Amino acid sequence: WVAYTRLDSILAAGFLPLPQLVTFIGNLVVALLVHVSAGLLTLAVADYAWQRWEFERQLRMTPEQQRQEAKENSRKPRTA
Numbered sequence: 001w002v003a004y005t006r007l008d009s010i011l012a013a014g015f016l017p018l019p020q021l022v023t024f025i026g027n028l029v030v031a032l033l034v035h036v037s038a039g040l041l042t043l044a045v046a047d048y049a050w051q052r053w054e055f056e057r058q059l060r061m062t063p064e065q066q067r068q069e070a071k072e073n074s075r076k077p078r079t080a
Contacts, residue, residue, distance in 0.1 A: 002031050 003010065006028065013024050061069070 002035050003028070006031075 009024070010028070013021055016024060
């Protein structure tokens with residue numbers, strides 16, 4: 001998208017003197033890196049949230065496990 005919005009400038013860059021061309025390419029690369037980094041950061045945050053939710057979901061006990069633990073706890077003598 002960054003390259004598409006600057007398509008006219010990119011096509012005209014072929015006629016720029018070398019120092020300006022290097023500056024133009026540097027600015028384009030920086031803009032691309034910023035946009036790609038923002039996209040990857042968004043994906044990383046979403047993945048972290050998903051992984052945490054999934055982990056916490058897997059830690060939950062099933063109703064059968066809850067019944068079994070309740071039985072085991074009711075049989076054990078309470079010590080204070």
